[in-house]
Amino acid sequence: MRETQHHHYDILVAGGGFAGSLTALILHSQGFKVCLIEKDQHPRFAIGESSTPVADMQLRDIAVKYNLPWLYDFSRYGSWQQxxxxxxxxxxxxxxxxxxxxxxxxxxxxxxxxxxxxxxxxxxxxxxxxxLRADFDAFLVSKVKETGITYLDLTKITSGKRTPDWEFECTRPGETLAIHTAFFIDATGNGILLDQLLGVKSASDSFLTDxxxxxxxxxxxxxxxxxxxxxxxxxxxxxxxxxxxxxxxxxxxxxxxxxxxxxxxxxxxxxxxxxxxxxxxxxxxxxxxxxxxxxxxxxxxxxxxxxxxxxxxxxxTGRLQRKIANCFGPGWAALPHTAGFVDPLFSSGIAHSLAGVQKLTVILKENFNDPESLYTDLKKYEDAVFAELKLIDRLVAGCYLTMAHFEIFNAWSMLYFAATIAYEQRLLQKKPPGYFLGADDTYITDMVQESYADLLEIIDCQQPSDEDIKRFTKLVRERIKPINTAGLLNPSFKNMYRHTAAAL
Ligand SMILES: Cc1cc2nc3c(=O)[nH]c(=O)nc-3n(C[C@H](O)[C@H](O)[C@H](O)COP(=O)(O)OP(=O)(O)OC[C@H]3O[C@@H](n4cnc5c(N)ncnc54)[C@H](O)[C@@H]3O)c2cc1C
Missing domain, CATH: 3.30.9.100 (D-Amino Acid Oxidase; Chain A, domain 2)
Structure with missing residues (x-):
């Protein structure tokens, strides 16, 4: 084993999935000295593969804002193939x-x-x-390296202390490293490292979905x-x-x-x-x-x-639902997939992660040298991530309740489609993105919460009657009306919607 090597950076990002790599690339483009570490070696298998119109808009936005033109092509099937x-x-x-x-x-x-x-x-x-995450994530890491960002694979953090900057002890095959950094971003996609390093626990009990x-x-x-x-x-x-x-x-x-x-x-x-x-x-x-x-x-x-x-x-897997007790602390923050997860239904994970990458990198750029405002903005970030998980949880939980009754499932799922299309509109109109999926919009959250209460009532009676189903569908149709730009629940479409995405 060689002598411990000491390395100094502004920010350490742990976890070389697409979210960790994009975070490192954005921070580097903003002038930070960044180190990205990954416990495995690319290409490696990863699950979480279906993107959405929101995720594609976010990729385009990141590509343009941070001068990563090569990223743009991955936002559409045609340009990706080309x-x-x-x-x-x-x-x-x-x-x-x-x-x-x-x-x-x-x-x-x-x-x-x-x-x-x-x-x-x-x-x-x-x-x-x-x-195909093995390919896409490996490509992003190749861009990280090409850009000159330090990338260390097969690297494990064994301990970390903050005095007042971080000193992380890490091991790689044949060497030990001491990484000194002012800020640490956990992009590991689970809560294990935060628990090991800082005793920050993850729990499932606040979720409706199981x-x-x-x-x-x-x-x-x-x-x-x-x-x-x-x-x-x-x-x-x-x-x-x-x-x-x-x-x-x-x-x-x-x-x-x-x-x-x-x-x-x-x-x-x-x-x-x-x-x-x-x-x-x-x-x-x-x-x-x-x-x-x-x-x-x-x-x-x-x-x-x-x-x-x-x-x-x-x-x-074990139970998928998890949420950490805190999304940030002194000198650290967690990306959304580290902070929590609900379920793959509706493929919200990639877009949620990208929303977190966008927010966190702006917060660091604006407040890196001002601990007070950094704290204030990280608290807002935490509020957003937790509210987003709560909204996704309710939308997904309603689906599980209705899977045995497809007509109700169909009506319920339109709450998700209406919310996501409204969020696409928000992004398309270049309004501030706010919380992912409109989790900060009381119209959306009330619509979902009230519909959930109605749903519980009809699901409670084991076999909902045709009358119950019609009434519930009508309620959802009424509730989504102000944001329903895609004709959702229009009976003449017979469950076949030809075009719903707000952005082309
Ligand atoms: C079963 C399942 C299906 C899913 N399907 C979808 C879907 O279809 N669409 C969708 O949008 N989302 C889906 N998701 C969610 C999606 O996987 C996540 O949103 C996405 O992977 C987040 O990417 P990430 O880069 O943040 O984390 P990850 O993809 O989890 O990457 C984390 C990286 O960190 C590394 N790492 C872990 N621990 C350490 C450590 N201690 N030190 C250093 N490196 C470490 C890992 O090796 C990995 O490379 C799904 C999730 C699950 C569980």
Whole structure:
């Protein structure tokens, strides 16, 4: 082991995911001396792949504001394919939902009673993407290095003390380092490091949602449209091919995500209710088999598939919901995915992370040398992140409550689509972004909270009547009306929305 090497920086960023890399790049462009450390080595497997129109707008904004022109191309499928076809991604035209019932083949009708397709963009070129995170994150790290930012992989922080600057002791293969820095950003995507270093705890008890995930990457996953075709279910009036979307298969116990990449890989995972007694205590393989066998169409989708080389196994998480006690403290702050997480439904994670990157880097630029104003702004940042998690939690919790009743699920999910489109409008009109998804807008938060209370009432009676469902749908339609620019819940659309994103 070599002698301890001492390094001095303004800011240390721990965690070389896309959020940590972008944070480092932005701070560097603002004149800070930055060090980015990563415990693994790129390319490495990561989950969290489906982007959204909001995430794409944020990428464009970051690209322009911080003179990172190469980033711009990743904000649309067309330009991504043109400039970087070697970085694997998938085409995501929107969000698709198909409802399955235990033991039954998938069925629907001419009114699409078991289908919901919400197109974001009108064509492939303008579309969102599914990021193959191993490729995309590795590319960002290559940009970090190219820019001259210190990047240390295979590096672990073993201790940290602040007197008044930080001194972090780190280990890398064959060496120990002492990193001296004024500020520390936790971009590790979980609360483990903050707990180890500072005793900042994460907890789940404030969440309404209770879910866990079981997932992997596969080769040879059947196309859903082929399965529909074989079952003689027409797709003629679909606004896009649902295999080119964030494809959700809705079950009674939760849902499945299917995100295809251009190279034949598919990200496939179950997100299941933690309250489902029949799933408690099952081993990963057993759980996987039970869920596949229970839903014949899902079994068909996977029957000829094989695990992809990475991660090469099925991964089961514990409860997904977590929130740290504090988002910041003296000399440190956490990015949103470190601060907390709800559930992958609606793919809000990437955009939430990018919103945090944008806010935190502005706060540091404006207040780095003024501890008092830094504290004030970091407190505002914390309030925002926690309010955002709360809004996402309620939106997602409502979905889990309604997964066995697709008509109600359909109505409930429109609260999310209305809120996100309103937020896209805010960004498009270059208004201050405020809280992510409008979590600072009482119209949005009241709309969701009141609808949640109404939802609990009808879900309480085990089998909601047609009358209940109609009444609830009408309530949601009324509540979203002032922000409903996309014709959501217009019965004549029959669950097929051809274009909803505010930005092209
Ligand atoms: C099952 C699941 C599915 C999801 N699906 C979606 C989706 O479809 N769309 C979406 O928008 N969001 C999704 N998310 C959320 C998404 O994953 C996150 O928002 C996103 O990964 C955040 O990126 P990040 O860079 O902040 O963190 P991460 O991607 O978690 O990256 C953190 C990095 O830090 C490194 N690291 C960890 N600990 C240390 C340490 N102690 N020291 C140094 N480095 C460390 C890790 O190796 C990793 O490289 C999903 C999340 C889950 C759990």
């Amino acid at each position: 400039s970087h076809p070697e970085i694997v991604c998938g085409l995501k035209r929107g969000f698709s939902f198909f409802k399955h019932y235990p033991g039954k083949d998938f069925i629907t009708d001419a009114d699409h009673k078991n289908e919901l397709l919400v197109a974001a963009s009108t064509d492939d070129i303008q579309s969102d993407t599914n990021w 879910s866990f995930a079981v997932y992997s990457h596969f080769n040879g996953v059947a196309r859903w449209t082929d399965i529909l075709k074989k079952a003689c279910i027409t797709t003629d009036d679909f606004p896009y091919d649902p295999d080119n979307s964030a494809l959700h298969q809705i079950l009674d116990e939760g849902w499945i995500w299917m995100l295809r990449f251009n190279d034949k890989r598919t990200s496939f995972g179950f997100a299941l209710s933690g309250r489902e007694q029949s799933l408690k205590g099952l081993q990963t393989d057993e759980l996987w088999d039970i869920m596949c066998k229970k839903y014949p169409a899902i079994n068909n989708i996977l029957k000829d598939s094989k695990l992809a080389h990475a991660p090469g196994k099925i991964i089961q």
